[in-house]
Amino acid sequence: xxxxxxxxxxxxxxxxxxxxxxxxxxxxxxxxxxxxxxxxxxxxxxxxxxxxxxxxxxxxxxxxxxxxxxxxxxxxxxxxxxxxxxxxxxxxxxxxxxxxxxxxxxxxxxxxxxxxxxxxxxxxxxxxxxxxxxxxxxxxxxxxxxxxxxxxxxxxxxxxxxxxxxxxxxxxx
Amino acid sequence: xxxxxxxxxxxxxxxxxxxxxxxxxxxxxxxxxxxxxxxxxxxxxxxxxxxxxxxxxxxxxxxxxxxxxxxxxxxxxxxxxxxxxxxxxxxxxxxxxxxxxxxxxxxxxxxxxxxxxxxxxxxxxxxxxxxxxxxxxxxxxxxxxxxxxx
Amino acid sequence: xxxxxxxxxxxxxxxxxxxxxxxxxxxxxxxxxxxxxxxxxxxxxxxxxxxxxxxxxxxxxxxxxxxxxxxxxxxxxxxxxxxxxxxxxxxxxxxxxxxxxxxxxxxxxxxxxxxxxxxxxxxxxxxxxxxxxxxxxxxxxxxxxxxxxxxxxxxxxxxxxxxxxxxxxxxxxxxxxxxxxxxxxxxxxxxxxxxxxxxxxxxxxxxxxxxxxxxxxxxxxxxxxxxxxxxxxxxxxxxxxxxxxxxxxxxxxxxxxxxxxxxxxxxxxxxxxxxxxxxxxxxxxxxxxxxxxxxxxxxxxxxxxxxxxxxxxx
Numbered sequence: 001x002x003x004x005x006x007x008x009x010x011x012x013x014x015x016x017x018x019x020x021x022x023x024x025x026x027x028x029x030x031x032x033x034x035x036x037x038x039x040x041x042x043x044x045x046x047x048x049x050x051x052x053x054x055x056x057x058x059x060x061x062x063x064x065x066x067x068x069x070x071x072x073x074x075x076x077x078x079x080x081x082x083x084x085x086x087x088x089x090x091x092x093x094x095x096x097x098x099x100x101x102x103x104x105x106x107x108x109x110x111x112x113x114x115x116x117x118x119x120x121x122x123x124x125x126x127x128x129x130x131x132x133x134x135x136x137x138x139x140x141x142x143x144x145x146x147x148x149x150x151x152x153x154x155x156x157x158x159x160x161x162x163x164x165x166x167x168x169x170x171x172x173x
Numbered sequence: 174x175x176x177x178x179x180x181x182x183x184x185x186x187x188x189x190x191x192x193x194x195x196x197x198x199x200x201x202x203x204x205x206x207x208x209x210x211x212x213x214x215x216x217x218x219x220x221x222x223x224x225x226x227x228x229x230x231x232x233x234x235x236x237x238x239x240x241x242x243x244x245x246x247x248x249x250x251x252x253x254x255x256x257x258x259x260x261x262x263x264x265x266x267x268x269x270x271x272x273x274x275x276x277x278x279x280x281x282x283x284x285x286x287x288x289x290x291x292x293x294x295x296x297x298x299x300x301x302x303x304x305x306x307x308x309x310x311x312x313x314x315x316x317x318x319x320x321x322x323x
Numbered sequence: 324x325x326x327x328x329x330x331x332x333x334x335x336x337x338x339x340x341x342x343x344x345x346x347x348x349x350x351x352x353x354x355x356x357x358x359x360x361x362x363x364x365x366x367x368x369x370x371x372x373x374x375x376x377x378x379x380x381x382x383x384x385x386x387x388x389x390x391x392x393x394x395x396x397x398x399x400x401x402x403x404x405x406x407x408x409x410x411x412x413x414x415x416x417x418x419x420x421x422x423x424x425x426x427x428x429x430x431x432x433x434x435x436x437x438x439x440x441x442x443x444x445x446x447x448x449x450x451x452x453x454x455x456x457x458x459x460x461x462x463x464x465x466x467x468x469x470x471x472x473x474x475x476x477x478x479x480x481x482x483x484x485x486x487x488x489x490x491x492x493x494x495x496x497x498x499x500x501x502x503x504x505x506x507x508x509x510x511x512x513x514x515x516x517x518x519x520x521x522x523x524x525x526x527x528x529x530x531x532x533x534x535x536x537x538x539x540x541x542x543x544x545x546x547x548x549x550x551x552x553x554x555x556x557x558x559x560x561x562x563x564x565x566x567x568x569x570x571x572x573x574x575x576x577x578x579x580x581x582x583x584x585x586x587x588x589x590x591x592x593x594x595x596x597x598x599x600x601x602x603x604x605x606x607x608x609x610x611x612x613x614x615x616x617x618x619x620x621x622x623x624x625x626x627x628x629x630x631x632x633x634x635x636x637x
Binding site for chain 3: 192233257286
Binding site: 152 | 241
């Protein structure tokens with residue numbers, strides 16, 4: 001299981017790096033999806049079946065579709081790719097890279113000092129266990145989440161409300 | 174425990190081979206004869222006009238947002254449906270199911286049912302609101318007459 | 324073994340569908356190749372393998388190739404958690420139903436990306452329609468499943484089948500079953516809900532630009548989807564591998580149990596095809612509004628009523 005964990009982690013890191021460096025927005029999104037699937041696999045290795053499947057359903061299956069729609073809607077074509085390519089001049093990326101490199105170094109030091117938790121000694125958590133604590137100890141959180149979803153629902157519909165006059169030329173109806 | 178996941182891996186690999194093999198193998202004997210007509214986008218014989226990657230109606234985007242909202246809701250309801258029976262009979266078969274999570278804190282079937290009822294009512298209010306506001310109509314009456322379909 | 328079986332079944336479904344459609348439309352279907360035209364599928368497959376397989380120069384190549392692979396991969400992977408008979412399955416996942424939902428939510432990418440990568444107006448519109456339709460009906464599908472999960476108290480498909488020992492869930496969950504099946508048809512974008520590829524308005528929708536085996540993969544993917552939905556309906560609502568005599572299924576030999584499961588699945592597939600032969604296609608706005616105004620409230624009500632009844636029966 002440790003091997004699976006390391007492979008999934010490597011895939012996740014590689015895919016995320018590709019998300020940042022890829023110039024074509026749709027290809028970058030595909031890498032993003034791969035990265036999320038790899039993270040789901042990591043959850044799975046750690047024994048959290050439910051969290052892994054939720055990750056796939058919500059993040060990879062739902063929110064990423066929204067992103068794909070967004071990119072299709074904004075009609076990002078070749079000019080965007082060119083503009084993105086120009087972003088990668090050294091002056092722009094060197095600063096943030098050095099800073100995040102420092103953070104990475106810090107993380108590595110922490111890992112070496114502390115006892116790293118091995119993936120294999122994690123217990124499997126069944127969907128029942130999650131559900132029991134969710135509707136027992138944390139049921140207030142569930143109700144609060146429903147409020148949040150209500151706001152999202154109303155907000156989402158209002159986003160789509162728009163007058164005919166504002167519609168952009170060239171839009172396909 | 175993890176043995177069966179190896180089966181999945183094998184299953185997946187065989188599936189990949191079955192799907193990819195015909196494409197690769199038969200590519201050797203397939204004809205390749207491109208022509209300028211063949212290489213143009215298909216629009217019923219007409220020459221394509223304009224960019225094909227057009228901006229489309231925002232309603233598709235709204236459908237997507239609503240989907241996410243309800244998908245999250247579904248993920249709250251699925252665990253609820255799983256444990257509902259367990260709560261109902263006062264946690265008798267729960268001991269076996271849940272291991273150390275035996276502490277039910279007096280939660281009974283009725284209370285758990287009411288929890289979900291509140292959860293759903295809050296969402297139903299939202300649904301009723303957008304329904305009443307007319308956001309559920311795909312074709313909307315506007316001042317300039319009805320909108321066209323996509 | 325299982326994989327080869329699924330693919331063969333899916334391929335021969337095309338023959339079955341053409342024959343049955345012909346029967347219901349009072350004409351002959353394909354009947355020339357082999358006895359009753361049984362080898363038509365093989366002939367079709369060979370034809371498809373040998374056709375020119377081209378990637379349009381205007382398309383986004385990587386995504387264009389990836390899209391048909393996704394639909395096959397997700398559909399085939401879904402079968403990993405389907406129990407064909409007690410113990411006969413690839414993976415006995417505790418949250419099997421959730422796994423299926425996850426796979427179907429990933430399947431949406433196939434049509435969206437195919438429509439986008441083709442760089443063709445028809446394909447883009449078809450892909451958009453398909454993804455919006457699949458997204459919304461996926462929600463109704465998971466909501467309608469909730470009643471079954473509640474009654475069985477498990478997400479594991481084998482346990483759900485075992486919970487139907489006394490009574491198949493198609494009786495107490497008849498509303499849920501109808502909703503699930505409708506959502507399943509929309510999810511596989513089959514007729515009458517085949518708006519993404521409505522040939523009268525969109526040529527072939529998202530796969531307009533696909534040819535040869537890549538088109539074949541979409542085609543097979545659709546039939547695997549039909550098999551999957553039928554198998555799921557048989558498992559969740561018609562007692563899976565148990566025979567019509569309740570309580571006796573434990574004593575049956577595994578291949579008899581598998582036979583029952585296969586029989587139920589095939590009856591449901593036949594129903595799928597009958598729907599295609601008999602139903603007109605709705606408009607797209609009708610499809611989406613039907614989802615929001617009928618499917619969603621009904622499936623929520625179904626869940627609440629099931630919960631209340633289970634509570635009251637205590």
